[in-house]
Amino acid sequence: MIALSVLVVALSILSTLGSQLTSRSPSYGCGTGISPAHKDAFEADFAARRTGLAVKNLKHAAATKFIPTYFHVVRSSTELSGGNVPDSQIATQMAVLNAAFVNTSYSFQLVETTRTTNKHWFETASNYDDGIDSQTAMKAALRRGDAKTLNLYSVGFIQGSAAFFDLLGYGTFPFHYNDAPEDDGIVFKYSNLPGGTNEPYNLGANLIHEVGHWMGLYHVFSEGGRGTCDGSSDLVDDTPAQGYPTYGCPERSKTCPGFPGDDSIHNFMDYSTDDCKNNFTPGQVERMAAQMGVYRGI
Ligand SMILES: *[C@@H]1O[C@H](CO)[C@@H](O)[C@H](O)[C@H]1NC(C)=O
Ligand SMILES: [Zn+2]
Numbered sequence: 001m002i003a004l005s006v007l008v009v010a011l012s013i014l015s016t017l018g019s020q021l022t023s024r025s026p027s028y029g030c031g032t033g034i035s036p037a038h039k040d041a042f043e044a045d046f047a048a049r050r051t052g053l054a055v056k057n058l059k060h061a062a063a064t065k066f067i068p069t070y071f072h073v074v075r076s077s078t079e080l081s082g083g084n085v086p087d088s089q090i091a092t093q094m095a096v097l098n099a100a101f102v103n104t105s106y107s108f109q110l111v112e113t114t115r116t117t118n119k120h121w122f123e124t125a126s127n128y129d130d131g132i133d134s135q136t137a138m139k140a141a142l143r144r145g146d147a148k149t150l151n152l153y154s155v156g157f158i159q160g161s162a163a164f165f166d167l168l169g170y171g172t173f174p175f176h177y178n179d180a181p182e183d184d185g186i187v188f189k190y191s192n193l194p195g196g197t198n199e200p201y202n203l204g205a206n207l208i209h210e211v212g213h214w215m216g217l218y219h220v221f222s223e224g225g226r227g228t229c230d231g232s233s234d235l236v237d238d239t240p241a242q243g244y245p246t247y248g249c250p251e252r253s254k255t256c257p258g259f260p261g262d263d264s265i266h267n268f269m270d271y272s273t274d275d276c277k278n279n280f281t282p283g284q285v286e287r288m289a290a291q292m293g294v295y296r297g298i
Contacts, residue, residue, distance in 0.1 A: 028247060028271035030206075031127055031162075031170030032213045036224045042175045043235060050290045065298050069094070069108045069150040072142045073190070076119040076156065083122050083156050083190040087113065092194040096204035097211060100268060104285050106215070106292070108150060114142060125155045125187055126162035127170050133160065139182055147177045147296040150214065151185035152207070154193070168192055168201055171210035174295035186210045203274035212269050216291025217284055219271075220264040221245045221255075229256035238283035239264050249276030 034042070071090050075083035094110050101107070121138040135153075143151050157167045169188030177184050191198035192206045218234040221242040231241030240261025246253050249272050253263040264270055268277050269284070280288075292298050 028201075028245065029166045029168040030209060030213075030219075030271065031165075031167050032173075032210065033223070034173065034218075039224075042173070046175065046291070046294060049294045063105065064107050065105050065292075067106055067108045067148065067150050067298070068111045068145060069152065070142075070144045071110060071113045072151065072153045073113060073115045074121045074125065074138060074142075074153055074155045075115065075117055075190075076122040076158075077117070083154060084115070085154060085190050085193055085196075089193040089195050093204050093207060096194055097208055100205075100208040100280070101211075103280065103282070104288055106288075106298075108211075112144075116142065122156045123158035124160055124162075125153065126157060126160060126167060127187070128161035128165075130161040133162075135187060136182075139185065143182060143185060147174075147181070147184070148298045150211070153185060153187045154190040155187055157189050168198075168206045169210045171213040173213060174216045174291045177295055186214055200273040200275065205268065205274035205277045208268050208277070212280065212284070212288070215288040216295070217269050217280075217288060219245065220267050220269045221271075227255070229259055231256075231259060234269070236281065236283040236287055238281045239267065239269075242270075245271035246276075247271055247273075249273050 073083065073085055078084050080086070090110070090113060094108060097108055118138070121134050124132045125135040125138050126133045127135060138153065142153065145151070157163050167189065169186060169192065171186040172180070172184050186207065188207055188210060189198060190196065192201050192204070194202065194204040196202040217236075220234055220239045221244055222228045222230045222233045224230070224233060227243040229241040229243050240263065241256040241259040242263045243255035246263055246265045250265060253265050255263055265272050266276060266278050268280055270277065
């Protein structure tokens with residue numbers, strides 16, 4: 001009887017995971033998302049507050065705004081395979097990150113690297129409500145600074161849903177800061193760092209993508225219903241309508257025939273491989289400046 005109920009629970013977990021799997025993208029594990037209702041509410045708030053501020057923020061674009069950055073290495077051991085990434089990989093990641101934001105007025109400055117041995121956090125931290133997720137405890141212990149501070153957590157995604165879905169990373173949006181300051185930041189897989197083992201996502205672009213979310217960007221493809229060709233779903237005018245995420249690095253892709261422009265396969269906010277990604281558009285740069293000004297005060 002006991003064995004049977006365990007089996008039933010196990011089967012129902014499996015079928016839940018299975019149905020999530022079919023509704024999730026097959027091979028790029030970005031876990032950053034927002035429900036349509038939340039998105040509508042936040043975007044209405046943003047539209048009301050950005051008037052004047054975006055212009056002001058852009059006018060001063062020449063002056064570099066430094067974002068203090070804390071890099072929290074969460075490891076299961078002092079081996080590299082336990083997530084103990086060397087300072088050299090972190091330095092390369094910071095350089096790659098700053099190169100990607102060259103057209104913005106923001107620059108990320110590493111103020112401190114912390115190293116914490118905690119096998120449980122390393123293996124289970126995630127933003128899935130799967131009963132073993134430990135990100136709340138991890139962030140409560142390690143997070144530093146305020147809305148203007150970037151907190152990065154490198155972990156393993158070894159157990160639970162994060163491992164099952166092969167998660168690469170996830171971040172929080174600027175407009176979530178007021179509701180959940182303790183949750184703010186980016187959690188990602190340590191082997192994504194430049195020189196890491198997580199090919200083809202080991203050139204540093206996943207962190208750039210997550211920082212894009214942290215600065216207020218959505219994905220370039222339609223999120224609220226794949227294939228819908230809603231060109232304004234990312235609230236940015238110069239990214240063409242794109243029905244589906246891009247995987248790998250095709251020469252060209254057009255998932256919305258009849259709409260102007262090709263898919264943004266080289267944009268940091270698509271799902272293409274790291275070597276394929278190389279730009280933010282001027283519209284995205286403007287949205288980031290406005291989101292940062294309104295919700296992070298910088
Ligand atoms: C910076 O802007 C130039 C000119 O618009 C563009 O060609 C380049 O791709 C941009 N770089 C990035 C990293 O977004
Ligand atoms: Zn994403």
